[in-house]
Amino acid sequence: MRTAIPAAMAGIAGAALSFAAAAQELSADAITQAISAVNTEAIIANKEATRNWPTHGLDYEETRHSKLDGINTENVSKLALAWSAGLDSRRGVEATPIVVDGVMYVTASWSIVHAFNAVTGEKLWEYDPEVPKDYAYKGCCDVINRGVAVYEGKVFVASYDGFLHAIDAATGAQAWKIDTIENREMSYTITGAPRVYKGKVMIGNAGAEYGVRGYITAYDATSGEQQWRWYSVPGDPSKPFEDDSMKAAAETWDPAGKWWEAGGGGTMWDSMAFDPELDLMYVGTGNGSPWNRNLRSPAGGDNLYLASVVALNPDTGEYVCHHQETPGDNWDYTSTQHIILADLEIEGEARKVWLHAPKNGFFYVVDRTNCDFISAEKFVEVNWATGYDEEGRPIEVDGARSRTEPWETIPSAYGAHNWHPMSFNPQTGLVYIPAQGVPLVQQHNPDWQLNTHVPGAAMSNLGWNLGYLFNTVAPTATPFGHLLAWDPVNQKEVWRANYVSPWNGGTLTTAGGLVFQGTADGRFVAYDAKSGEMLWQTPVGSGVVAAPSTWEKDGVQYVTVAVGWGGVYGQMQRATEKTGPGRVYTFMLDGKGEMPEMVEREPATLVAGVPYNPEDIGPGAALYVSSCLFCHGVPGVNNGGNIPNLGFSSADTLNNAAELLLTGAFVEGGMPTFEGKLTEDEVKKIVAFIQGTADAVRPK
Structure with a gap:
């Protein structure tokens, strides 16, 4: 839980420096005194x-x-x-x-x-x-x-x-x-x-x-x-x-x-x-x-x-x-x-x-x-x-x-x-x-059921209960x-x-x-x-x-x-x-600090070359909406925020999607495992939607 910063704590553990006398240093006693004084x-x-x-x-x-x-x-x-x-x-x-x-x-x-x-x-x-x-x-x-x-x-x-x-x-x-x-x-x-x-x-x-x-x-x-x-x-x-x-x-x-x-x-x-x-x-x-x-x-x-x-x-x-x-x-x-x-x-x-x-x-x-x-x-x-x-x-x-x-x-x-x-x-x-x-755009979803995965119902495979379909028209x-x-x-x-x-x-x-x-x-x-x-x-x-x-x-x-x-x-x-x-x-x-280096995002390239059955795109879209949409956005259309847009994935990632999704490979990054939530065949359909959408938007 607690991580002490050694260089800092070693220097302040037993010190009793006053804030007025040493503005650049903080002792444990001074911190205790300051925060103990905070009340209503x-x-x-x-x-x-x-x-x-x-x-x-x-x-x-x-x-x-x-x-x-x-x-x-x-x-x-x-x-x-x-x-x-x-x-x-x-x-x-x-x-x-x-x-x-x-x-x-x-x-x-x-x-x-x-x-x-x-x-x-x-x-x-x-x-x-x-x-x-x-x-x-x-x-x-x-x-x-x-x-x-x-x-x-x-x-x-x-x-x-x-x-x-x-x-x-x-x-x-x-x-x-x-x-x-x-x-x-x-x-x-x-x-x-x-x-x-x-x-x-x-x-x-x-x-x-x-x-x-x-x-x-x-x-x-x-x-x-x-x-x-x-x-x-x-x-x-x-x-x-x-x-x-x-x-x-x-x-x-x-x-x-x-x-x-x-x-x-x-x-x-x-x-x-x-x-x-x-x-x-x-x-x-x-x-x-x-x-x-x-x-x-x-x-x-x-x-x-x-x-x-x-x-x-x-x-x-x-x-x-x-x-x-x-x-x-x-x-x-x-x-x-x-x-x-x-x-x-x-x-x-x-x-x-x-x-x-x-x-x-x-x-x-x-x-x-x-x-x-x-x-x-x-x-x-x-x-x-x-x-x-x-x-x-x-x-x-x-x-x-x-x-x-x-x-x-x-x-x-x-x-x-x-x-x-x-x-x-x-x-x-x-x-x-x-x-x-x-x-x-919101539209009443007459098929909604509590805690039920319904493909096409946004994030319902992860427990969302909204009662709406979204963007059924643009x-x-x-x-x-x-x-x-x-x-x-x-x-x-x-x-x-x-x-x-x-x-x-x-x-x-x-x-x-x-x-x-x-x-x-x-x-x-x-x-x-x-x-x-x-x-x-x-x-x-x-x-x-x-x-x-x-x-x-x-x-x-x-x-x-x-x-x-x-x-x-x-x-x-x-x-x-x-x-x-x-x-x-x-x-x-007149601050004298040095601004840190600004890191540029690597150029995004639409995923290409992943084989799929075009007939899987429609069912895959419904599964994507119910499992992925509000985290990853629309593949290749949204540009990705602090979570990657899957339309810009590597071909290796999509080719191995079933293994990655169904084993919890990304859990440490905050992504859930879909074991018991998706089958390998359903993952294949989601991949078809991602690659098919990337192919569709590429000319645009």
């Missing part, structure tokens, strides 16, 4: 100057607005590398670096935690939670982790396989480990960063694509003892409900669909925020399981509490109130995207609100004291609803829930805004959103990605920066008048927060999906971003030929 009161106090970045969104309100202005619009052109360090990762890196008093904690893929001297980049220790590599296929969207929490001397990470780990902040030694998954027969994972409120570690889970019941749990930060658990959807109605909120929710589901067999979904896999004054926490809930409401609740219904933001009592987990953004979610319109708490003047009245830009394409302003709806407006093109009525319900268009015709869902299930964090600058009054569009929309500056009071766009691709990184905004964001095409960029003018950029060797953080040590401001292309879109496609492994970069004014 300290995180609240840090808001005044934000010299540290002690929690995922910088503050409990998750604003990602730093009050540091040492780096500003006048001097950002002098920003340069201070140091960089490898993260030993070739899969997605989605973590926001946590920095407290000169010590940095950041996670890479497989939930591995890295501790650095934040000023020098010296590696202090590494903690590997030892996630089994054959667990990878149980998650939809890469083997990623969005970061850690720190509190009273410990570092907390929730590993991909569903365990919550408490680690000694100074040594990297495990303090305790708790299994958060209540039903190991179902495909639960965890990808989100924990939060700690009032001595309790909060963590949800993921897995609604597969069929699970969502819940969030609070654990005592000292002992790991479970304090409370709240479910987002009701369980089997023949059994007693856990609380009144579940009893009320059950009235909004049709029991004819037996939703509890597929779990119902509603997983809380990312966003949380906390208001210490109101003593309320807020959590975003996910999509239904299966996605298709026509199957999980045939008579309709809102299906509470899917696709909602819910307010809970952080001490007890008791439900307080909610606003459901997509009633009866039918399109994988999760509300797990970043929640920001803000105080705004709206129509002359001071309002305590939450700000939210979920997958469904509408930007929401909701009163956080009582969950009353204030407004919702489109921040991208939307075709499933024309707007919201005064009660906060969407005005849906005809055909959006068709049981017969394909529907090009805009936004698609990839989201108008996905997990990539947005930020709010109270000086400009703007929210900075990583907005996007990825085309997709999408017509154009992919896009842009940074959007949004006025939440007037609900309108102020400026945008267009990118070459979707899936750009999270944002950071500062009192220096800046917005920072990494891009899919491998850059780290600074903009003027008011005008959107690009003021600075640098290459970073890979597409960026994570959000940056900024912090100060000994009067010097630094900006840090973790880099590593991935996530559900990044598994299949890319926007740069740079293929650098996961890396963390830290910048400062």
